[in-house]
Amino acid sequence: MLEVDVSKSFNGKKVIDRIRFKAEEGSFVCILGESGCGKTTLLRIIAGLESFEGTIKYRGREIDREKIGFVFQDDRLIPWRTALENVTFPLELRGIEDAERALKALEMVGLKGYESYYPKHLSGGMRQRIGIARALVINPEILLMDEPFASLDELTRAKMQMELLRIWMENRVTILFVTHSIEEAVFLADKVVVLSRKPSRVAGEVFIDLKRPRNRTDQRFNEYRKELMRLLIA
Numbered sequence: 001m002l003e004v005d006v007s008k009s010f011n012g013k014k015v016i017d018r019i020r021f022k023a024e025e026g027s028f029v030c031i032l033g034e035s036g037c038g039k040t041t042l043l044r045i046i047a048g049l050e051s052f053e054g055t056i057k058y059r060g061r062e063i064d065r066e067k068i069g070f071v072f073q074d075d076r077l078i079p080w081r082t083a084l085e086n087v088t089f090p091l092e093l094r095g096i097e098d099a100e101r102a103l104k105a106l107e108m109v110g111l112k113g114y115e116s117y118y119p120k121h122l123s124g125g126m127r128q129r130i131g132i133a134r135a136l137v138i139n140p141e142i143l144l145m146d147e148p149f150a151s152l153d154e155l156t157r158a159k160m161q162m163e164l165l166r167i168w169m170e171n172r173v174t175i176l177f178v179t180h181s182i183e184e185a186v187f188l189a190d191k192v193v194v195l196s197r198k199p200s201r202v203a204g205e206v207f208i209d210l211k212r213p214r215n216r217t218d219q220r221f222n223e224y225r226k227e228l229m230r231l232l233i234a
């Protein structure tokens with residue numbers, strides 16, 4: 001279990017006013033909130049990139065930041081490194097030389113054959129796949145994803161959502177996925193944690209009890225959509 005209970009101020013101004021939630025191991029949790037409510041800050045806190053007040057526990061103990069993968073909104077790939085070299089980068093930082101592992105990660109995200117391509121020669125969706133491979137190559141226990149598909153066109157986005165579910169089912173890593181899209185949250189999540197406006201706290205939690213793959217035109221899908229909308233604008 002991942003247990004989060006954090007607060008955060010910037011220059012004396014409260015941005016996060018005690019966000020508290022739990023994520024079951026291996027579950028897919030979406031963090032839903034409007035723009036500027038502190039979603040990125042929350043992920044940065046969990047990743048150990050930001051100071052905070054409170055506690056974050058994984059399996060009852062302080063979380064090991066080495067076991068966390070991060071996928072950014074903009075892909076943040078290193079332009080002068082090939083796809084493969086981008087994925088080996090976090091291994092190099094840990095003193096591990098294992099191109100085979102990086103190749104496997106690229107294969108898992110469907111990029112076999114693109115190892116030697118540079119980011120500028122790949123589409124937005126492919127670059128995000130590299131970002132996911134780079135996060136997964138360290139075998140993280142927790143994968144933090146900050147609106148990773150926000151800049152993709154609708155069709156690519158839908159495809160990437162399906163791909164991500166496949167990857168998650170194969171790896172069973174715990175995912176915290178930040179989004180401001182209600183539809184994305186209902187499509188992906190086991191549980192949606194809805195954040196209030198700034199200073200943000202948890203406005204509510206909704207478990208999505210729908211079989212996957214989910215049908216966006218299904219009546220129950222729509223009911224979840226309405227429920228989340230109600231919580232968001234409350």
Ligand SMILES: Nc1ncnc2c1ncn2[C@@H]1O[C@H](COP(=O)(O)OP(=O)(O)OP(=O)(O)O)[C@@H](O)[C@H]1O
Nearest residue numbers: 010011015033034035036037038039040041042180
């Ligand atoms: N380093 C910083 N210094 C001061 N204020 C900051 C800093 N980082 C974030 N903030 C403020 O904290 C608030 C939350 O920002 P954050 O980026 O976490 O929101 P968000 O929900 O991720 O937004 P978006 O959906 O637009 O990405 C914003 O008002 C932002 O201006």
